[in-house]
Amino acid sequence: MKIRSVHIVLGLVFIFLLCFPQIAKEGAWAGLTLWARTVIPVLFPFILASNLFAALGMAAGKWYAILLGFLCGYPMGAKAAGDLVKQGAVTREQGQWLMCCCNLPSPMFLTGFIRIPAVTLAVYLPALLLLLPVFFFRPKQEKGILFPDTSLSSMSLPALSHSRPPHEPQASPASLQLLLEQAMEQSVKLIIKIGIYIMIFSILSVCIQKITILDPFIRTLLLGLNEMTIGISTAKSMGFSLRRQAILCTVFCTFGGLSGLSQTKSVTEDTGLSMNYYICVRLIHVLISLGLLFFLIR
Numbered sequence: 295m296k297i298r299s300v301h302i303v304l305g306l307v308f309i310f311l312l313c314f315p316q317i318a319k320e321g322a323w324a325g326l327t328l329w330a331r332t333v334i335p336v337l338f339p340f341i342l343a344s345n346l347f348a349a350l351g352m353a354a355g356k357w358y359a360i361l362l363g364f365l366c367g368y369p370m371g372a373k374a375a376g377d378l379v380k381q382g383a384v385t386r387e388q389g390q391w392l393m394c395c396c397n398l399p400s401p402m403f404l405t406g407f408i409r410i411p412a413v414t415l416a417v418y419l420p421a422l423l424l425l426l427p428v429f430f431f432r433p434k435q436e437k438g439i440l441f442p443d444t445s446l447s448s449m450s451l452p453a454l455s456h457s458r459p460p461h462e463p464q465a466s467p468a469s470l471q472l473l474l475e476q477a478m479e480q481s482v483k484l485i486i487k488i489g490i491y492i493m494i495f496s497i498l499s500v501c502i503q504k505i506t507i508l509d510p511f512i513r514t515l516l517l518g519l520n521e522m523t524i525g526i527s528t529a530k531s532m533g534f535s536l537r538r539q540a541i542l543c544t545v546f547c548t549f550g551g552l553s554g555l556s557q558t559k560s561v562t563e564d565t566g567l568s569m570n571y572y573i574c575v576r577l578i579h580v581l582i583s584l585g586l587l588f589f590l591i592r
Contacts, residue, residue, distance in 0.1 A: 295343045317500050318455055325496030329489035338485050340366045340372070345477035355424075356384065356392060356428050363396025368522075369488075369557040371396030372572075375564035386566050388428075394575040395424045395565055397546050397558060399522070408526060410536070411418040412590040416583040420548075424579075432457055487560050495521045495553035511538065520547035521553040537591050544587050548580045 309317050344362060359378055363371020374391045379389035399423055406412045500507075502516050507549055518525020529542040550558070559569050 297494075305316065311555065318497055319502065321497030321500035322493050324500065325493035326489065328496065329492050333488060334485060336395075337366070338487070338531070340370055341484055342477060342481040344373060344377060345480050346474065348381060348479055356388075358398050359392045360425070360428070363392075363398070367399060367400035368554045371398065371559045372558040372567075372581050373561040376562040376567060379565045379567065389565065390396060390567050390571055391424075392428060393558075393562065393577075394572055395421055395428060397550070397572075404547065408530075408543050408547075412539050412545060412587060413547065414542075415590060416544050417547045418585040419586060420579055420582045424575075469502055484561060488557050490499065491553055491556045492521075495551070495556070496524070499524045510534075514542060515545070518542055518551060519549065520551055521575045522546045522549075522551035525551065540587055540591050542586065544583050545565065548578055548583045 297573070319381070321518065330436060340362070347358070356378075359371060359374035362374040375384075375389045375396065378384045379386055384392065398417065401414065401418070404417060405411075408414070423460065499517055499521050502513060502520060508516070511534070514528045514532055514534075515527050518526040525546045526543050529539050529546075555569070555573065562569075
């Protein structure tokens with residue numbers, strides 16, 4: 295039944311693309327433009343750096359996930375938590391909680407793009423409370439290797455140093471180059487995957503925008519639940535009251551949108567971290583942030 299449902303959905307998507315090629319083209323172009331002009335220049339250097347840190351054994355400790363997540367925003371907090379779990383620096387349960395705490399829009403995005411101080415407080419105060427248990431995490435005694443296979447290109451520098459005689463240098467230029475190339479390959483694959491997700495959800499956003507019979511508030515809500523950035527831009531341009539703008543932006547930022555959830559899943563799919571648990575915490579975060587917002591904006 296599940297496979298048949300998937301086939302039906304794919305068939306309907308194919309028919310839609312044939313019947314409305316202009317909508318598909320418009321959405322794909324918007325998504326790829328956003329990916330090329332914004333996501334790659336902003337996110338790719340951090341993805342490459344985080345992969346290098348992980349390969350060199352430098353991604354150790356909760357502060358790595360906290361700093362990378364809060365400074366870079368979606369989905370780098372989840373990736374950093376997943377790196378720590380793969381390395382064995384934290385347990386899977388600790389990594390799960392770190393992913394829930396640190397995978398949020400960056401403060402620069404909130405203050406520079408939304409520019410509603412109450413939204414920044416409503417989003418980050420619950421996140422800071424969620425971070426309190428993190429400071430009581432005990433580090434694991436045994437740390438694994440990010441890449442478990444035994445090929446030279448997938449061994450971290452500490453592992454390479456132990457596999458060589460004592461008189462040889464700990465890290466040769468060749469091993470550094472192999473690690474760099476592997477990190478580059480992983481980073482390119484990940485940024486392409488994120489770009490495809492952005493394109494898919496941009497097409498969905500264009501479809502939602504074409505449904506003019508919907509109430510503007512409901513249509514904006516659907517846009518933000520689909521793709522956070524598009525929803526925020528629409529909320530700020532529709533002439534809503536400050537209170538309505540704040541409510542919509544708070545929901546979008548704390549939930550992250552389906553696009554953000556898909557990107558989070560793509561960077562944690564081989565870490566054992568649960569997306570169901572993550573989504574539940576995100577929904578609770580939405581409710582807490584909205585309750586706090588009602589006290590901040592009356």
